[in-house]
Amino acid sequence: MEAREQMNIVIVGHVDHGKSTVIGRLLADTGSLPEGKLESVKEYCKKNSKPFEYAFLLDALKDEQAQGITIDTARCFFKTRKRDYIIIDAPGHIEFLKNMVTGASRAEAALLVIDAKEGIQENSKRHGHIVSMLGIKQVVVLVNKMDIVDFDRDVFCRIKAEFTEFLGKINIQPLEFIPISAFHGDNIAQKSDNTIWYDGLTVLEQLDAFKNKKSIAEQVFRMPVQDIYKFTKEGDTRRIVAGTITGGSISRGDEVIFLPSHKKSVVESIEGFNVSTRDTAYADEAIGVTLNTQIYIKPGELMVKANEKLPFVSSRFKANVFWVGKSPLTKNRNYKLKIGTMRVGVKLVEVLSIIDAAELNVNTFKDQVERHDVSECIFETLKPVAFDLISEFEQSARFVIVDNYDISGGGIILESLPDIENSLKEHIRKREFLWEKSLITQEQRKEVYGHKSKFIVLTSGSDSAQNIIQDIGRGLEKRLFEMKYKAYYLGVSSLASGLAEEASIELESRYEYIRQIGELARIFTDSGQILITSVYNIDDYEAELLKLLNQPNDILIINIEESPFVNFVPDASIKIDNAVDAVCSILAKQSIILDYYI
Amino acid sequence: MNHLDKLEAQSVYILREAYREFKNLCMLWSIGKDSTVLLWLARKAFFGHVPIPLVHIDTHFKIPEMISYRDDLALKWRLTMIYGENTGALKEKKTFPDGKADRLTCCQALKSEALKNTLSGEWPRFVMDHEKKEYVKDSKQEKYTGVIVGVRADEEGSRSKERYFSPRDKENDWDVGDQPPEFWNQFKTDFAPGTHVRIHPLLDWTELNIWEYIEREDIPITSLYFDHGDGKRYRSLGCYPCTSPVESTAKNVKEIIEELRSGKFANIAERSGRAQDKDDGGGLETLRKGGYM
Numbered sequence: 001m002e003a004r005e006q007m008n009i010v011i012v013g014h015v016d017h018g019k020s021t022v023i024g025r026l027l028a029d030t031g032s033l034p035e036g037k038l039e040s041v042k043e044y045c046k047k048n049s050k051p052f053e054y055a056f057l058l059d060a061l062k063d064e065q066a067q068g069i070t071i072d073t074a075r076c077f078f079k080t081r082k083r084d085y086i087i088i089d090a091p092g093h094i095e096f097l098k099n100m101v102t103g104a105s106r107a108e109a110a111l112l113v114i115d116a117k118e119g120i121q122e123n124s125k126r127h128g129h130i131v132s133m134l135g136i137k138q139v140v141v142l143v144n145k146m147d148i149v150d151f152d153r154d155v156f157c158r159i160k161a162e163f164t165e166f167l168g169k170i171n172i173q174p175l176e177f178i179p180i181s182a183f184h185g186d187n188i189a190q191k192s193d194n195t196i197w198y199d200g201l202t203v204l205e206q207l208d209a210f211k212n213k214k215s216i217a218e219q220v221f222r223m224p225v226q227d228i229y230k231f232t233k234e235g236d237t238r239r240i241v242a243g244t245i246t247g248g249s250i251s252r253g254d255e256v257i258f259l260p261s262h263k264k265s266v267v268e269s270i271e272g273f274n275v276s277t278r279d280t281a282y283a284d285e286a287i288g289v290t291l292n293t294q295i296y297i298k299p300g301e302l303m304v305k306a307n308e309k310l311p312f313v314s315s316r317f318k319a320n321v322f323w324v325g326k327s328p329l330t331k332n333r334n335y336k337l338k339i340g341t342m343r344v345g346v347k348l349v350e351v352l353s354i355i356d357a358a359e360l361n362v363n364t365f366k367d368q369v370e371r372h373d374v375s376e377c378i379f380e381t382l383k384p385v386a387f388d389l390i391s392e393f394e395q396s397a398r399f400v401i402v403d404n405y406d407i408s409g410g411g412i413i414l415e416s417l418p419d420i421e422n423s424l425k426e427h428i429r430k431r432e433f434l435w436e437k438s439l440i441t442q443e444q445r446k447e448v449y450g451h452k453s454k455f456i457v458l459t460s461g462s463d464s465a466q467n468i469i470q471d472i473g474r475g476l477e478k479r480l481f482e483m484k485y486k487a488y489y490l491g492v493s494s495l496a497s498g499l500a501e502e503a504s505i506e507l508e509s510r511y512e513y514i515r516q517i518g519e520l521a522r523i524f525t526d527s528g529q530i531l532i533t534s535v536y537n538i539d540d541y542e543a544e545l546l547k548l549l550n551q552p553n554d555i556l557i558i559n560i561e562e563s564p565f566v567n568f569v570p571d572a573s574i575k576i577d578n579a580v581d582a583v584c585s586i587l588a589k590q591s592i593i594l595d596y597y598i
Numbered sequence: 599m600n601h602l603d604k605l606e607a608q609s610v611y612i613l614r615e616a617y618r619e620f621k622n623l624c625m626l627w628s629i630g631k632d633s634t635v636l637l638w639l640a641r642k643a644f645f646g647h648v649p650i651p652l653v654h655i656d657t658h659f660k661i662p663e664m665i666s667y668r669d670d671l672a673l674k675w676r677l678t679m680i681y682g683e684n685t686g687a688l689k690e691k692k693t694f695p696d697g698k699a700d701r702l703t704c705c706q707a708l709k710s711e712a713l714k715n716t717l718s719g720e721w722p723r724f725v726m727d728h729e730k731k732e733y734v735k736d737s738k739q740e741k742y743t744g745v746i747v748g749v750r751a752d753e754e755g756s757r758s759k760e761r762y763f764s765p766r767d768k769e770n771d772w773d774v775g776d777q778p779p780e781f782w783n784q785f786k787t788d789f790a791p792g793t794h795v796r797i798h799p800l801l802d803w804t805e806l807n808i809w810e811y812i813e814r815e816d817i818p819i820t821s822l823y824f825d826h827g828d829g830k831r832y833r834s835l836g837c838y839p840c841t842s843p844v845e846s847t848a849k850n851v852k853e854i855i856e857e858l859r860s861g862k863f864a865n866i867a868e869r870s871g872r873a874q875d876k877d878d879g880g881g882l883e884t885l886r887k888g889g890y891m
């Protein structure tokens with residue numbers, strides 16, 4: 001038997017405009033109700049002396065029946081001859097807007113229900129706006145409860161004209177307006193005799209007329225790296241880069257780039273379990289690949305093809321955000337950004353405008369984004385991230401913001417902004433400006449201590465050197481100390497449980513450790529000492545960061561064995577053997593210490 | 599991609615997301631078809647490996663064949679197989695129908711209570727020793743902060759409101775009215791200390807999808823689901839005092855699919871053979887708030 005097509009549809013609209021009734025009716029009219037369900041609802045109504053309503057079918061929870069409103073998205077399954085549907089019932093009450101978003105962001109098409117008698121209400125517009133922001137292109141408006149206005153064509157046309165104008169402003173061209181009475185079944189599954197003036201589709205026909213998302217296989221290739229697996233059980237030696245392809249296709253032999261690290265490799269194989277070997281994988285597949293070189297990449301990077309249009313890599317961008325958080329989105333607070341599989345610290349830098357989702361009035365005077373606001377803002381991430389623009393490739397232009405454990409807002413990236421004037425440089429400028437200059441000069445310190453100050457960073461890109469670089473760092477400290485130099489080794493793990501402990505709950509803890517080491521180096525080198533640290537697998541960005549933070553003092557970045565860098569050129573590259581001696585020679589050559597003899 | 603490919607890809611994505619984000623993660627395996635499909639999806643997600651411990655709550659009222667099937671697969675697939683139980687309630691016979699409890703109380707004690715205390719590590723856990731081929735007391739007592747569960751939205755009302763990542767507070771409570779939003783493919787993966795998260799990779803699957811997938815992947819499934827000649831088979835598995843087989847002559851996966859697509863079960867709820875659902879109108883909802891899966 002041929003596989004059936006499946007589609008997610010969300011149904012939205014103002015509270016009490018009849019969304020649940022529409023669904024209940026659809027389920028009943030297509031014979032999609034499990035036998036047990038209808039009876040139990042009828043029983044419930046009888047017990048509580050309520051007239052039966054289709055909406056009760058969906059209000060399966062006790063809490064909900066007590067309140068009489070849909071508080072969360074519920075999924076209903078039903079089928080037509082053409083395909084299987086999951087209908088997502090989104091709550092219409094403002095309090096539950098975040099639930100509505102949850103439902104709507106999974107849908108390929110939306111039915112927007114408006115009560116013919118009440119007309120367009122606040123949430124009719126607000127939901128329209130959110131549907132637009134979430135990227136749902138297929139929208140149909142159901143003008144419900146037509147029976148209450150005697151199936152008056154003028155009422156229908158008035159709503160149609162007014163709402164078409166509103167939706168036009170937010171870039172939605174509804175496919176159709178359908179006059180219905182969900183309770184009586186007019187124009188749901190069958191064409192109604194009460195609306196002879198209407199010659200469009202019924203709701204059911206309209207559902208089948210929706211088109212499933214066009215194949216995203218023809219787009220450029222994007223795969224957010226979800227994880228890197230190396231399961232060694234039973235002799236498995238594969239190192240698998242795992243992720244779900246969000247667009248395009250990937251084949252064996254393709255050259256790929258990982259962003260933001262810019263590391264390159266070539267796809268060696270496409271992996272899977274209980275599938276036949278294949279050479280190409282396509283959009284929407286959850287796959288894994290092995291690479292032909294052992295490069296070190298981190299979960300969260302975006303894998304793209306080298307010969308296709310590259311995404312942007314920046315730490316500043318302009319975006320539209322929709323906020324559902326309990327507390328407002330404010331400037332200068334740290335949030336977590338989740339884009340693709342990347343998690344990174346983010347700050348709101350500027351609120352450009354707040355758009356009243358219901359009225360589309362633009363308010364440019366607010367300085368924070370409050371619950372249920374839609375706003376155009378500038379954000380800055382702790383370090384550069386890879387993304388696309390919503391106008392070009394929406395999958396990698398969408399993000400969410402986490403505030404205090406909860407997803408509190410969703411956004412779409414409109415524009416990439418240059419990253420030069422970021423707040424890190426601003427921070428260093430300010431720090432240097434406020435630095436209380438000592439009465440002792442660096443020259444004087446050098447004379448007394450017998451050596452110059454220096455920040456020495458040891459790194460490596462070799463798997464096997466992970467722990468060895470720490471030993472070399474400590475060995476170097478000991479050697480310098482024995483020569484009566486003022487040297488100190490500071491390991492990342494010493495920081496992790498000390499100064500940077502608070503940061504350890506954050507996923508961006510690595511960034512935080514590196515930032516702290518950089519700040520400490522500024523102090524140590526200022527005091528005339530030699531500070532040594534070892535950080536495994538530093539990438540280009542992290543090296544630049546350390547350099548920047550240690551300013552205006554000197555840094556020495558030394559790579560041991562395989563280099564972890566793509567473009568960054570370390571001050572020296574040495575081997576594991578006699579590494580301590582090699583570093584000492586470099587220090588002597590640079591006249592940081594006196595002559596050194598092995 | 600057909601509908602099964604799509605469902606599979608989404609479930610794999612969710613499993614990988616869970617594995618990446620939760621340090622103390624486990625997967626509940628009830629031995630039934632749904633959680634067995636879930637186990638198979640984990641092998642898909644992790645390329646043949648199952649790097650997540652499987653937890654089974656043994657009520658000691660399970661149909662015996664379920665337990666031998668569990669241990670066979672655990673050994674064959676080299677699973678980190680863990681079980682927990684409510685030793686106290688079993689000893690004091692606070693059970694149904696042979697003891698001093700009604701159905702719901704029994705369910706609460708042998709399943710909800712046992713599950714809660716097994717997950718929190720407060721009660722002993724038993725883990726399969728692959729050398730000895732028997733269970734030994736688990737020395738690890740860490741609390742599981744992420745629990746993967748094979749519930750499906752189409753099973754009954756309360757389950758249709760679940761999120762893929764659904765937080766539970768310190769008291770195990772599920773606040774249905776205030777669930778976190780899920781935007782696109784971004785889920786709640788941050789959680790406050792003391793709380794834990796239930797992860798539901800099968801939410802969008804239907805009973806029919808499960809069987810179609812079992813057929814396509816040729817997943818080994820306990821034969822209790824099939825008719826062995828007496829015209830009866832189990833459609834849903836549980837404890838023998840509270841689960842009755844349904845009248846059906848489906849002898850294999852193919853026939854079950856046929857039965858669900860167009861045959862006698864096309865419009866009959868799956869859990870109709872489960873007695874505890876009927877004891878009060880929202881029985882399962884009450885149980886679920888208390889931690890029942």
